[in-house]
Amino acid sequence: MNWFGSVLGILTLLIIGLGFVWVIRGEYFLGYLWWPYILGLGILLVIGSLFLASIWGSALLGVLGASLVWGSTELKDQAVRAEIGWYPANSRPKPRPPFVEIIKQWPAPHL
Amino acid sequence: MNWIGAVSALAAFLGIWLGHVSVRKIEARSPTIWLPTLIALILGLALEAGALLSKSLYLSGALGILGMTVLFDALEFTRQEKRVKKGHAPANPENPRHANILASYPLATSVDWLARPPLGRPLSEEEIREIAREAGA
Numbered sequence: 001m002n003w004f005g006s007v008l009g010i011l012t013l014l015i016i017g018l019g020f021v022w023v024i025r026g027e028y029f030l031g032y033l034w035w036p037y038i039l040g041l042g043i044l045l046v047i048g049s050l051f052l053a054s055i056w057g058s059a060l061l062g063v064l065g066a067s068l069v070w071g072s073t074e075l076k077d078q079a080v081r082a083e084i085g086w087y088p089a090n091s092r093p094k095p096r097p098p099f100v101e102i103i104k105q106w107p108a109p110h111l
Numbered sequence: 112m113n114w115i116g117a118v119s120a121l122a123a124f125l126g127i128w129l130g131h132v133s134v135r136k137i138e139a140r141s142p143t144i145w146l147p148t149l150i151a152l153i154l155g156l157a158l159e160a161g162a163l164l165s166k167s168l169y170l171s172g173a174l175g176i177l178g179m180t181v182l183f184d185a186l187e188f189t190r191q192e193k194r195v196k197k198g199h200a201p202a203n204p205e206n207p208r209h210a211n212i213l214a215s216y217p218l219a220t221s222v223d224w225l226a227r228p229p230l231g232r233p234l235s236e237e238e239i240r241e242i243a244r245e246a247g248a
Contacts, residue, residue, distance in 0.1 A: 001163050001164075002165055002171045003163065004162075004168060005162030005163070005165065005171030005172045005178075006162050006175045006178070006179070008119060008172050008176055009162065009178055010179060012119070012179060012180070013180070013183055016123070016127060016180075016183075046120045049115075049119075050113060050114065050116060051112070053113060054113075055113070055168065058113045058115045059115045059116055060119075061116050062118070062120035063116075063119050066119075066121070066124040067123065067127070070123075070124060079229035080224065080225050081224075082233070083229055083230060083234050084234060085233065086199060089233040108228070111128050
């Protein structure tokens with residue numbers, strides 16, 4: 001019996017579960033326009049996992065990277081949910097990400 | 112180079128993506144909840160059995176991750192139906208189960224609230240009513 005995959009699968013569910021939390025918090029404090037940076041960070045983590053010798057370290061870093069990529073696509077939907085009133089909307093001004101005017105011209109990805 | 116991270120990332124992303132899209136589509140069309148739940152449960156357990164029996168680290172990792180996300184999707188069918196009852200996910204009037212929900216739950220609607228770009232500010236009640244009117248609900 002090889003328990004590696006099933007244990008990794010359970011840890012993946014926990015990392016995805018964290019994704020629900022940070023997407024809500026991230027949208028609240030930063031706003032959805034930071035999505036390209038989250039997407040880029042996720043891709044960097046997956047690339048970084050290639051250079052980790054540890055099997056568990058590499059696998060978990062890869063999953064964390066994938067969950068950041070997924071979460072970056074959820075930020076736009078979360079912004080709409082907060083604007084409709086399903087989640088608390090932050091009335092304070094949100095920090096503008098670098099190159100915000102360029103980012104605004106890009107369609108925010110969503111799955 | 113250690114490819115286990117990239118393989119795990121791909122399996123996790125595909126599992127989340129396929130789960131996210133297919134749960135919404137299947138829940139909207141299926142006349143029952145129990146059948147897709149049962150199928151996802153069997154598929155998820157089969158994938159986990161594959162992960163346990165696989166000698167390859169890559170295959171075990173990918174099957175283990177995909178299996179767990181499919182097992183979670185089994186729960187998601189019920190959670191998605193609750194979203195439809197609350198009006199947070201659009202009801203499909205063509206589906207008799209959803210037609211019943213539309214008739215019995217005052218918040219249920221066929222409006223897809225998420226199918227619009229964010230405005231950068233909270234919407235007023237009047238604007239929310241206007242969106243519902245435009246969507247014909």
